[in-house]
Amino acid sequence: MIEEIGSIDEAAMWIEIPSTVSVWRVEERLRTRGLTLGPQPPSVLRRTVREWLEGPNAGRWVEGGRLACCAAAIKVRLDDGSVVRTLPAPRSAMGPSIAHVFLGSQGSRGEILWAVLRAQRLRRRSVEIAYEGPPRTLAAWLQQECRRIEPPRGAEIVGGNPAVLSLLFSADTELERARATAAADAARAFGLGRAETPGLAASERDWESEVPADAWESLLSAIPAGHRVWLTRIARETAVAVTSEVTGRHLPVMVEPSLDLEPLAERLGQALRLH
Amino acid sequence: MSRFPQLQPFGELPAPSGALLSDLARILGPDAISVSPQDRLEASRDMWPRAILWRRKGLYPPAPQAVLYPSHAEDAARIFRWASERGIPVVPVGGRSGVLGGVVALEAGALAVDTRRLADLDPPDRERMEATVGAGVLGADFESMLEREGFTLGHAPASIGGSTVGGWIATRSAGQNSSRYGKIEDMVVELECVLGTGEIVHPARPTPGTDWVELFCGSEGSLGLVTRATFRIWPRPAVSRFRAWRFPRIENALDAMREILQSGARPSVLRLYDPIDTLLSFPPWGEGEGAPRRPPGLRELWPRTPRPVPLRRLWNFALWDPRALNGLARLRRSAVLVLGHEGEAWEVEAEARAAAEVCARSEGKDLGPAPGERWMRHRWESARHFPTVFEMGGWVDTLELAIGWGGVARLYHAVRKAVAPHAFCMAHFSHAYPDGCSIYFTFLGAAEDPDRGLGQHEATWAAALAAARDEGATLSHHHGVGLQKAAWLEQELGDEGMGVLRALRRACDPAGILNPGKFET
Numbered sequence: 001m002i003e004e005i006g007s008i009d010e011a012a013m014w015i016e017i018p019s020t021v022s023v024w025r026v027e028e029r030l031r032t033r034g035l036t037l038g039p040q041p042p043s044v045l046r047r048t049v050r051e052w053l054e055g056p057n058a059g060r061w062v063e064g065g066r067l068a069c070c071a072a073a074i075k076v077r078l079d080d081g082s083v084v085r086t087l088p089a090p091r092s093a094m095g096p097s098i099a100h101v102f103l104g105s106q107g108s109r110g111e112i113l114w115a116v117l118r119a120q121r122l123r124r125r126s127v128e129i130a131y132e133g134p135p136r137t138l139a140a141w142l143q144q145e146c147r148r149i150e151p152p153r154g155a156e157i158v159g160g161n162p163a164v165l166s167l168l169f170s171a172d173t174e175l176e177r178a179r180a181t182a183a184a185d186a187a188r189a190f191g192l193g194r195a196e197t198p199g200l201a202a203s204e205r206d207w208e209s210e211v212p213a214d215a216w217e218s219l220l221s222a223i224p225a226g227h228r229v230w231l232t233r234i235a236r237e238t239a240v241a242v243t244s245e246v247t248g249r250h251l252p253v254m255v256e257p258s259l260d261l262e263p264l265a266e267r268l269g270q271a272l273r274l275h
Numbered sequence: 276m277s278r279f280p281q282l283q284p285f286g287e288l289p290a291p292s293g294a295l296l297s298d299l300a301r302i303l304g305p306d307a308i309s310v311s312p313q314d315r316l317e318a319s320r321d322m323w324p325r326a327i328l329w330r331r332k333g334l335y336p337p338a339p340q341a342v343l344y345p346s347h348a349e350d351a352a353r354i355f356r357w358a359s360e361r362g363i364p365v366v367p368v369g370g371r372s373g374v375l376g377g378v379v380a381l382e383a384g385a386l387a388v389d390t391r392r393l394a395d396l397d398p399p400d401r402e403r404m405e406a407t408v409g410a411g412v413l414g415a416d417f418e419s420m421l422e423r424e425g426f427t428l429g430h431a432p433a434s435i436g437g438s439t440v441g442g443w444i445a446t447r448s449a450g451q452n453s454s455r456y457g458k459i460e461d462m463v464v465e466l467e468c469v470l471g472t473g474e475i476v477h478p479a480r481p482t483p484g485t486d487w488v489e490l491f492c493g494s495e496g497s498l499g500l501v502t503r504a505t506f507r508i509w510p511r512p513a514v515s516r517f518r519a520w521r522f523p524r525i526e527n528a529l530d531a532m533r534e535i536l537q538s539g540a541r542p543s544v545l546r547l548y549d550p551i552d553t554l555l556s557f558p559p560w561g562e563g564e565g566a567p568r569r570p571p572g573l574r575e576l577w578p579r580t581p582r583p584v585p586l587r588r589l590w591n592f593a594l595w596d597p598r599a600l601n602g603l604a605r606l607r608r609s610a611v612l613v614l615g616h617e618g619e620a621w622e623v624e625a626e627a628r629a630a631a632e633v634c635a636r637s638e639g640k641d642l643g644p645a646p647g648e649r650w651m652r653h654r655w656e657s658a659r660h661f662p663t664v665f666e667m668g669g670w671v672d673t674l675e676l677a678i679g680w681g682g683v684a685r686l687y688h689a690v691r692k693a694v695a696p697h698a699f700c701m702a703h704f705s706h707a708y709p710d711g712c713s714i715y716f717t718f719l720g721a722a723e724d725p726d727r728g729l730g731q732h733e734a735t736w737a738a739a740l741a742a743a744r745d746e747g748a749t750l751s752h753h754h755g756v757g758l759q760k761a762a763w764l765e766q767e768l769g770d771e772g773m774g775v776l777r778a779l780r781r782a783c784d785p786a787g788i789l790n791p792g793k794f795e796t
Binding site: 009010011012013014056057058063064066067068069072078082083084085086087088089090091092093094095096097098099100101103104105106118120121147148149150170173174175176178179181182210212214235236237238256257258260261263264265267268270271272274 | 403449458460461470479480485486487489490493495498507538539619621622624625626675677678680708712747748750751752753756764767769771772774775776778779781783
């Protein structure tokens with residue numbers, strides 16, 4: 001069944017959609033209007049909006065270098081059949097953000113039926129710069145570049161020592177082009193040597209893991225020589241590493257949930273069932 | 276349509292029972308408890324303008340039985356477990372700079388938990404570019420420490436001289452550089468939080484699944500007490516530059532703001548003043564001498580000596596019926612946008628050039644750097660005018676709304692129109708994002724007769740919030756809910772959303788001791 005994608009608010013760059021639509025279809029629709037959900041790992045694009053919002057990725061995207069939730073509003077059906085709808089807003093201080101009771105909850109607290117997703121302008125041009133050096137130095141360079149207001153939109157790593165790190169920047173505006181130039185200057189300041197960009201290589205990308213920034217050095221060091229890993233949805237604090245199943249076996253999985261919140265999560269589920 | 280506390284005439288405060296005090300002394304030690312009338316009265320109020328008007332009538336919200344000063348999360352945990360067993364309400368209190376009555380207890384018998392001894396202020400973690408700080412640290416002290424270490428949080432609310440870090444988190448505060456660095460909830464990496472049950476939890480980012488930080492931010496002490504927070508920080512900018520633009524109409528300037536942010540630029544200051552706020556913020560008569568350069572503390576913002584009678588009469592004459600003044604205000608059309616760029620030199624230059632092109636395309640007239648530099652020198656002063664208004668026998672209040680870009684201009688005009696019969700109204704647009712913007716309204720009224728003033732104040736709020744609701748705006752951007760907006764929460768969340776909020780409260784605070792009456796209708 002083809003689900004109808006709702007309206008696009010072009011001024012706010014918001015799109016209204018039923019949650020059963022695939023994220024890829026949303027992205028396709030946005031692209032016809034010059035908009036995008038931004039860089040996302042392949043697994044997100046294969047999922048429905050509901051799976052994306054309720055799953056561990058919890059609808060996250062990168063905005064202004066920060067990992068955030070791209071849902072501006074959601075509609076949720078609770079166990080008792082009642083429906084909760086939040087108000088789309090750029091930001092709000094009307095209490096806690098109750099949408100986050102449901103986002104990332106694996107559907108255990110309610111079923112997300114509908115969402116208003118934020119989008120961003122689609123960048124038409126990009127520039128890629130590649131440098132080689134010890135994994136540790138490359139990781140320091142990557143971390144520095146991600147601590148700017150706008151991090152790279154993507155990265156590709158070829159393992160080894162020296163390893164090669166290639167960063168991808170948007171290049172539609174003068175500011176974006178200046179950003180890429182600053183990154184190249186910083187690489188030279190780290191003592192890294194210019195390298196050819198690795199170029200596209202046919203490879204399965206069926207292994208994914210979120211990797212926090214303080215583990216990037218471990219990640220780069222763990223990639224076997226000649227193996228490739230891509231980073232996407234790069235924020236200051238974290239990125240998603242994507243690679244083949246074969247390469248993934250060599251890589252660490254890093255992000256763990258806070259255990260001290262489990263009793264609270266359990267009580268919240270019970271309280272919602274009594275709602 | 277607001278929920279107000281049981282007011283009491285000023286008088287001797289009833290002494291708390293000896294049993295209660297001995298229990299508390301056993302839990303916390305006697306040095307961490309105050310029953311002094313002054314401490315109790317101070318803990319019972321914040322900068323809620325309505326409460327200032329009540330005070331003019333000699334009426335006060337209920338004072339707590341005692342003020343408790345935890346020094347660690349474990350202290351708060353012991354208090355909460357003890358209070359939960361006895362069903363004693365606990366109201367967290369920080370800098371008391373809130374403007375919506377968030378720390379005002381609805382009924383007598385509560386205990387105030389003052390966070391100001393949660394005062395850890397260690398140097399930042401340079402490696403991680405993060406800083407951890409106690410919830411009771413004043414914002415200005417936190418930022419000064421970071422400045423000494425070569426960093427900034429990027430958070431500069433007008434209240435920074437009197438507000439605490441915990442208060443920022445409790446209300447989802449926004450600062451003057453929000454367009455670059457975000458709001459406070461965007462800056463949090465980890466919280467230490469004591470639930471009503473006494474459990475100590477550590478919501479952190481990034482984490483798979485539920486982002487619990489989003490649930491504790493904005494919870495106004497009703498889910499738990501934030502005792503410590505870790506924030507992302509930034510190197511102090513190497514370069515900063517201002518430029519201002521005059522636009523023929525607000526709409527032109529809003530288009531320019533939207534275009535700038537959607538192009539990917541992140542100016543550190545992006546403030547649009549409506550025609551009246553432009554006149555008052557950039558007066559043709561110049562800026563005067565000896566302007567203070569530091570943010571005001573809470574004591575400087577509290578109204579003191581009434582102004583001479585003729586001045587008060589003039590103020591009240593003009594503002595009892597503000598329609599004429601609001602009508603005159605409509606004659607002015609042009610609006611000034613102040614842009615600030617900061618960062619490394621290459622970034623500032625490229626961003627400033629791109630923003631200038633956008634402003635010129637939207638019919639902006641370049642005013643150069645002077646208005647922005649002037650704004651920077653005087654940015655803490657608008658708050659200092661607030662006590663003056665009360666000393667003139669008037670009242671002043673502010674309302675911050677937010678909406679997607681498609682509705683911003685419509686919301687501005689709708690609220691102005693709704694409020695025009697009740698209060699003199701001006702606004703600025705100072706927190707903007709790629710998808711929308713906040714509008715910060717300032718309302719001025721007369722209150723020489725406090726009852727009439729209270730009526731005017733209530734009518735103003737009701738008209739403004741009803742208009743905002745009808746336009747589809749969120750009714751708070753960064754002040755929170757408190758008591759002033761509590762009754763409007765249901766308008767925004769609906770019955771079912773309120774049910775979710777109640778479930779969240781039950782999960783965090785099953786005994787319902789934390790800041791009772793807040794987030795309820």
